[in-house]
Amino acid sequence: MEERILRLNIAGQPIEWLHWQDAVCLYARDLVAWSLGGPVRKVIGGYARCSGVRSQITLPAIIACGGRRIARYRQIPPLTNRALFARDNYLCLYCGNSFVSNLLSRDHVHPVSRGGRDVWQNVVSACKRCNQRKSNHLLQDIDMELLALPFCPNNAEYLALINSDRIRGDQMEFLRPQFSENRIWH
Numbered sequence: 334m335e336e337r338i339l340r341l342n343i344a345g346q347p348i349e350w351l352h353w354q355d356a357v358c359l360y361a362r363d364l365v366a367w368s369l370g371g372p373v374r375k376v377i378g379g380y381a382r383c384s385g386v387r388s389q390i391t392l393p394a395i396i397a398c399g400g401r402r403i404a405r406y407r408q409i410p411p412l413t414n415r416a417l418f419a420r421d422n423y424l425c426l427y428c429g430n431s432f433v434s435n436l437l438s439r440d441h442v443h444p445v446s447r448g449g450r451d452v453w454q455n456v457v458s459a460c461k462r463c464n465q466r467k468s469n470h471l472l473q474d475i476d477m478e479l480l481a482l483p484f485c486p487n488n489a490e491y492l493a494l495i496n497s498d499r500i501r502g503d504q505m506e507f508l509r510p511q512f513s514e515n516r517i518w519h
Contacts, residue, residue: 334499336373339492339507341397347489347508348407350496356392370394370503394503410491412453414439419494421458426480428463436460442483444469453485487513 337350340359343366351359353374359365370393378388410416418434425432427440440459443449446469457479459467467477486494489511493500500508 336394336499336501337496338373338392339370339395339504341395343397343399345397347492347511350492351396353392356396357390359396359398360390360392364398365396366399368393368396369507370501373501394501395507407488407491409453410486410488412451412456413495416486416491416494417453417456418458419497420453420484420486420490421481424458424480425460425463426457426483427459427467427477429480430460432458432460438464440464440467442472442479444471447471454483457481457483484513487511 335352338353338356340348340351340356342348353376356365357376372391373394374392376390376392378390380387414437415434417439418437423431423434423437425437437458438461439456440463441449441451442455442457445451449455463477467475470477472478489508490513493505493508493512
């Protein structure tokens, strides 16, 4: 899998993962204010007409971008099944068994049919068997318990979750101090 580059805003807050082509564009537009981490990729360009020198750039693992418009820091990350299952460590939070993602489903602790919302704090990973067993019941009405409380990851946690299969050590070292206390991946 191809490594991604972690993009920060000028204040150092994590914003998104970039493909190397997008990072090259940011460098070409002179929007990269500073960088951290080891090299991810060396990109060789064309030859300058006047000097005959060939352009090249070595892309670092982390870049902070400025510009007229500062990239907005996301307060609530988007809720996706991929990020949800990674947050819950690919466990069914009812039976505690581990599953591959295609055997998990999103369960609403407080069912939508009973006024529950589709938000991080109300959803957990559930195997299909447990999700069917729970159905649209409230936990206090049936003999089921949650093994962990659902929570909304902060932006650093979210970025680590959605890129966990290809995150570099230097990127994780940058993100980890921004993780909240008492999360299941500590």
